[in-house]
Amino acid sequence: MPRTKEQNDQMSAATRKKIETAGLACFVQKGFALTSMKDIAKAAGISTGLIYRHFASKQELFTQLVDNTMMEMAETIRFLDSDGNPSRTLTQVTSGLLKDIQGNEPISQYFILMTRSLLALEPLPQMSELKKIDLLLFQQTARLIEEGQKLGEFRQGDPYQLSLFFFSVIQGVADMKLFMGDRFMVPPVEDVMAFLYS
Amino acid sequence: MPRTKEQNDQMSAATRKKIETAGLACFVQKGFALTSMKDIAKAAGISTGLIYRHFASKQELFTQLVDNTMMEMAETIRFLDSDGNPSRTLTQVTSGLLKDIQGNEPISQYFILMTRSLLALEPLPQMSELKKIDLLLFQQTARLIEEGQKLGEFRQGDPYQLSLFFFSVIQGVADMKLFMGDRFMVPPVEDVMAFLYS
Amino acid sequence: MPRTKEQNDQMSAATRKKIETAGLACFVQKGFALTSMKDIAKAAGISTGLIYRHFASKQELFTQLVDNTMMEMAETIRFLDSDGNPSRTLTQVTSGLLKDIQGNEPISQYFILMTRSLLALEPLPQMSELKKIDLLLFQQTARLIEEGQKLGEFRQGDPYQLSLFFFSVIQGVADMKLFMGDRFMVPPVEDVMAFLYS
Amino acid sequence: MPRTKEQNDQMSAATRKKIETAGLACFVQKGFALTSMKDIAKAAGISTGLIYRHFASKQELFTQLVDNTMMEMAETIRFLDSDGNPSRTLTQVTSGLLKDIQGNEPISQYFILMTRSLLALEPLPQMSELKKIDLLLFQQTARLIEEGQKLGEFRQGDPYQLSLFFFSVIQGVADMKLFMGDRFMVPPVEDVMAFLYS
DNA sequence: GATGAATGAGCTTTCATTCAT
DNA sequence: CATGAATGAAAGCTCATTCAT
Numbered sequence: 001m002p003r004t005k006e007q008n009d010q011m012s013a014a015t016r017k018k019i020e021t022a023g024l025a026c027f028v029q030k031g032f033a034l035t036s037m038k039d040i041a042k043a044a045g046i047s048t049g050l051i052y053r054h055f056a057s058k059q060e061l062f063t064q065l066v067d068n069t070m071m072e073m074a075e076t077i078r079f080l081d082s083d084g085n086p087s088r089t090l091t092q093v094t095s096g097l098l099k100d101i102q103g104n105e106p107i108s109q110y111f112i113l114m115t116r117s118l119l120a121l122e123p124l125p126q127m128s129e130l131k132k133i134d135l136l137l138f139q140q141t142a143r144l145i146e147e148g149q150k151l152g153e154f155r156q157g158d159p160y161q162l163s164l165f166f167f168s169v170i171q172g173v174a175d176m177k178l179f180m181g182d183r184f185m186v187p188p189v190e191d192v193m194a195f196l197y198s
Numbered sequence: 199m200p201r202t203k204e205q206n207d208q209m210s211a212a213t214r215k216k217i218e219t220a221g222l223a224c225f226v227q228k229g230f231a232l233t234s235m236k237d238i239a240k241a242a243g244i245s246t247g248l249i250y251r252h253f254a255s256k257q258e259l260f261t262q263l264v265d266n267t268m269m270e271m272a273e274t275i276r277f278l279d280s281d282g283n284p285s286r287t288l289t290q291v292t293s294g295l296l297k298d299i300q301g302n303e304p305i306s307q308y309f310i311l312m313t314r315s316l317l318a319l320e321p322l323p324q325m326s327e328l329k330k331i332d333l334l335l336f337q338q339t340a341r342l343i344e345e346g347q348k349l350g351e352f353r354q355g356d357p358y359q360l361s362l363f364f365f366s367v368i369q370g371v372a373d374m375k376l377f378m379g380d381r382f383m384v385p386p387v388e389d390v391m392a393f394l395y396s
Numbered sequence: 397m398p399r400t401k402e403q404n405d406q407m408s409a410a411t412r413k414k415i416e417t418a419g420l421a422c423f424v425q426k427g428f429a430l431t432s433m434k435d436i437a438k439a440a441g442i443s444t445g446l447i448y449r450h451f452a453s454k455q456e457l458f459t460q461l462v463d464n465t466m467m468e469m470a471e472t473i474r475f476l477d478s479d480g481n482p483s484r485t486l487t488q489v490t491s492g493l494l495k496d497i498q499g500n501e502p503i504s505q506y507f508i509l510m511t512r513s514l515l516a517l518e519p520l521p522q523m524s525e526l527k528k529i530d531l532l533l534f535q536q537t538a539r540l541i542e543e544g545q546k547l548g549e550f551r552q553g554d555p556y557q558l559s560l561f562f563f564s565v566i567q568g569v570a571d572m573k574l575f576m577g578d579r580f581m582v583p584p585v586e587d588v589m590a591f592l593y594s
Numbered sequence: 595m596p597r598t599k600e601q602n603d604q605m606s607a608a609t610r611k612k613i614e615t616a617g618l619a620c621f622v623q624k625g626f627a628l629t630s631m632k633d634i635a636k637a638a639g640i641s642t643g644l645i646y647r648h649f650a651s652k653q654e655l656f657t658q659l660v661d662n663t664m665m666e667m668a669e670t671i672r673f674l675d676s677d678g679n680p681s682r683t684l685t686q687v688t689s690g691l692l693k694d695i696q697g698n699e700p701i702s703q704y705f706i707l708m709t710r711s712l713l714a715l716e717p718l719p720q721m722s723e724l725k726k727i728d729l730l731l732f733q734q735t736a737r738l739i740e741e742g743q744k745l746g747e748f749r750q751g752d753p754y755q756l757s758l759f760f761f762s763v764i765q766g767v768a769d770m771k772l773f774m775g776d777r778f779m780v781p782p783v784e785d786v787m788a789f790l791y792s
Numbered sequence: 793g794a795t796g797a798a799t800g801a802g803c804t805t806t807c808a809t810t811c812a813t
Numbered sequence: 814c815a816t817g818a819a820t821g822a823a824a825g826c827t828c829a830t831t832c833a834t
Contacts, residue, residue: 008814015814033231037808047398047816049810058808164374165385172370176362179312187363191393195385198392200641200795201834209797235825245799250826398816399813407818429627433804443820448805510773560770561781568766572758583759587789591781594788602793609793631829641795643831652829 016054018044024065028113032062069110074136077144086148090141090196094170095189101174102186111167111174138163145196154196165195214252216242219304222263226307226376230260267308272334275342284346288339288394292368293387299372300384309365309372336361343394352394363393412450414440417502420461424505424574428458465506470532473540482544486537486592490566491585497570498582507563507570534559541592550592561591610648612638618659622707626656663704668730671738680742684735684760684790689783691764695771696780705761705768732757739790748790756790 022043026035037058041048055061077093101108142163148154154162169192176184201209220241224233235256239246253259275291299306340361346352352360367390374382399407418439422431433454437444451457473489497504538559544550550558565588572580616637620629631652635642649655671687694702736757742748748756763786770778 011814031229031231033229036806048808049817050815052809053814161383161385164378164382165371165389168370168374168385169367170370171373172366172368173363175369175373176366180362184362185359187359187366187393190396191363194392194396195389198388200793201797205834206796213797234823236823246825247800247827248798251797256825398814399818403813404817411818427625427627429625432802434802444804445806445821446819449818454804557779557781560774560778561767561785564766564770564781565763566766567769568762568764569759571765571769572762576758580758581755583755583762583789586792587759590788590792591785594784605793630827642829643796644794646830647793 012054015044015046015050018046019051019054019061020065020068023061024113027062027065032058066113069107069113070136072107073110074140077137077140086144086151087153090144090148090166091189091193094192097170098173098186098189098192101170101177104177108174108177111171112178138167141166148196155198162196166193210252213242213244213248216244217249217252217259218263218266221259222267222304222307222311225260225263226310230256264311267305267311268334270305271308272338275335275338284342284349285351288342288346288364289387289391292390295368296371296384296387296390299368299375302375306372306375309369310376312369336365339364346394353396360394364391408450411440411442411446414442415447415450415457416461416464419457420465420502420505420509423458423461424508428454462509465503465509466532468503469506470536473533473536482540482547483549486540486544486562487585487589490588493566494569494582494585494588497566497573500573504570504573507567508574510567534563537562544592551594558592562589565591606648609638609640609644612640613645613648613655614659614662617655618663618707621656621659626652660707663701663707664730666701667704668734671731671734680738680745681747684738684742685783685787688764688786692767692780692783692786695764695768698771702768702771705765706772732761735760742790749792759789760787 019040023035023040026039026043029035030039037048037051040061041051044051051061055064076096097108099105138160142160145154145162145166146159149156149159173186173192177186217238221233221238224237224241227233228237233256235246235249238259239249242249249259253262274294295306297303336358340357343352343360343364344357347354347357371384371390375384415436418441419431419436422435422439425431426435431454433444433447436457437447440447447457451460472492493504495501534556538555541550541558541562542555545552545555569582569588573582613634617629617634620633620637623629624633631642631645634655635645638645645655649658670690691702693699732754736754739748739756739760740753743750743753767780767786771780
């Protein structure tokens with residue numbers, strides 16, 4: 001009496017989700033290299049072998065997680081930029097990010113994950129990641145900045161470079177928080193965005 | 199006839215230097231855990247065994263590198279803060295750092311190394327490092343900022359937290375440069391220091 | 397479908413046994429330091445990695461083997477000393493040991509292992525072993541000798557020292573057998589115990 | 595102004611002697627595998643490279659030392675057996691050996707070295723050693739026992755096997771002394787030789 | 793002859809991945 | 814689908830041996 005296809009699919013999806021959640025937690029906590037498949041399996045409450053039914057390799061699981069994260073982030077930005085006020089939109093996004101970082105929310109650690117994802121791995125698969133990051137996150141933000149510049153809200157300058165610098169600052173703050181823990185308080189939104197108004 | 203002591207010392211120093219240079223490059227590029235001693239040996243053009251004549255373990259080599267760069271950095275700052283003009287001093291330091299990062303100079307890699315030093319390793323040896331970093335670099339800069347505040351050059355606020363944020367930005371920029379390569383131009387000094395004047 | 401717990405336990409126990417058998421043979425033949433995990437794996441017909449599922453380290457495997465054999469030996473003696481005739485009991489034990497040694501039985505290898513356990517290793521873990529050996533084996537035999545003395549079966553003298561000498565002789569015979577192979581015939585029981593009747 | 599041939603030979607011999615002395619001490623203390631060439635060089639007060647001018651390998655140095663030891667021992671026995679009283683001669687030899695063992699004299703540890711020499715190494719070179727041991731030490735003692743049997747001093751039986759058992763006991767006592775240290779007192783000569791008179 | 797820097801094979805150990813069940 | 818025993822490549826590290834000086 002085999003299960004129906006729907007039941008199987010549902011179980012499969014649930015398992016996949018468990019793996020992703022466990023994997024994210026582990027990678028953020030200990031980094032790619034020091035996270036073992038056994039760690040992830042244990043955190044997900046399944047066997048190591050089962051992971052390989054859902055992801056071809058540790059690397060692929062990691063890549064998938066980075067992908068997910070980026071999608072989410074880009075999604076956030078897209079939703080927020082509908083109302084025509086770039087300055088307020090970016091302020092809201094930034095404020096949300098800073099709060100996450102201050103509270104050590106998992107989302108805040110995506111920035112750390114993201115940077116790490118590049119350095120640990122062979123050049124080929126990275127390129128595809130890079131393009132996605134570029135497209136989804138940096139370019140989206142660049143467009144937001146460009147609109148702000150047209151409205152006179154932000155200072156002039158290459159929007160894409162300003163976008164990169166914006167994420168540099170966020171990345172740096174996330175790193176410092178991880179590094180210093182309670183000894184570091186995330187700065188106010190105005191400080192983070194100061195360079196856009198000068 | 200055996201080599202003279204001078205010859206040996208010279209050879210030793212040259213080899214050690216080669217190892218440190220290669221090690222720094224590898225650690226920055228791939229992180230601690232994913233850098234193998236063989237990688238370093240190959241980059242240095244020597245055998246793996248020889249590294250162990252100069253450093254007792256991979257960990258010790260890494261720690262030494264963090265130490266080195268930190269000292270250098272603290273040195274730089276100390277030399278610069280003699281003339282009584284904090285704003286100009288910090289501008290000079292920042293400008294120097296940004297140039298290093300843009301040119302991929304080894305010193306710029308320090309910030310990346312620093313963050314990495316936390317992950318992947320046992321808490322104890324890190325703690326001593328952390329204290330040194332705290333003392334030499336962050337506190338030194340905090341003092342500089344404090345003086346600038348007294349002179350009305352910088353905005354008010356906890357100098358230590360402002361110092362940490364300053365280094366967050368530098369750290370973020372260094373990471374982004376490593377991440378994006380030629381697609382990222384380091385921002386002008388004014389952008390990096392904007393938050394201090396707002 | 398996964399294996400049942402029973403199946404796994406059975407496989408596990410079988411593998412563990414193979415490792416112990418192979419390990420004992422290797423350690424006895426070549427000593428601790430010169431026996432490689434690869435040697436043991438090859439002798440057991442498994443991969444090196446698998447050993448580490450069952451023993452945390454080479455050292456722990458070795459310690460386990462010493463433990464095993466000691467327990468077995470002490471067990472033997474305990475069972476035999478119930479009938480109140482120390483001389484006959486010890487004769488039986490000795491006879492059994494000599495037959496084992498002559499036939500290169502695994503138990504005979506214990507004496508060689510025992511001595512080896514001292515060399516090449518840190519003092520701490522050995523000490524605990526030493527105490528167990530002392531207690532279980534030497535003292536047990538000493539008690540047997542003491543009883544024999546009271547019954548006038550054995551010559552007078554410190555029972556513990558006589559016990560140690562007894563095991564010296566057994567140890568020496570086991571070594572010589574290993575050393576000379578077929579060129580050496582183990583001596584008759586009377587020769588080995590001669591000193592107890594003089 | 596080069597040294598004369600005599601001077602060179604003398605220096606060479608002195609160095610060789612230093613190496614042998616240092617090597618013996620190290621091997622006895624820590625065994626073959628755990629003694630490094632650096633250990634020996636340091637103990638001899640020379641460089642590691644210099645050892646290789648006198649011995650082709652660690653193995654060969656070890657073999658040489660075992661050889662030396664055996665020669666010495668055989669020499670001792672030969673000298674002692676001139677006066678026509680085998681029982682007294684063997685008693686003297688045994689007494690000397692036991693005293694050495696009790697006092698942890700280096701000579702006493704030759705027995706341990708001797709056994710070890712076999713087990714650590716390839717079969718071919720051992721064979722030559724084995725023959726020498728057989729010839730010089732065991733057979734010499736066997737002859738002594740045979741003479742004693744003719745004179746009615748020792749019990750009957752294959753003299754060679756009795757000789758082997760005699761050395762088994764000595765070997766066992768030396769091992770036990772190493773193993774137990776001060777907790778073990780070497781037995782009186784009569785105990786060690788008891789089996790020869792039964 | 794003498795040195796010790798340098799090499800690289802080989803060791804113990806870990807862990808991503810496979811596969812019989 | 815799910816398990817975890819088993820594999821083996823690769824890591825960090827040691828040390829016998831070589832060789833430029």
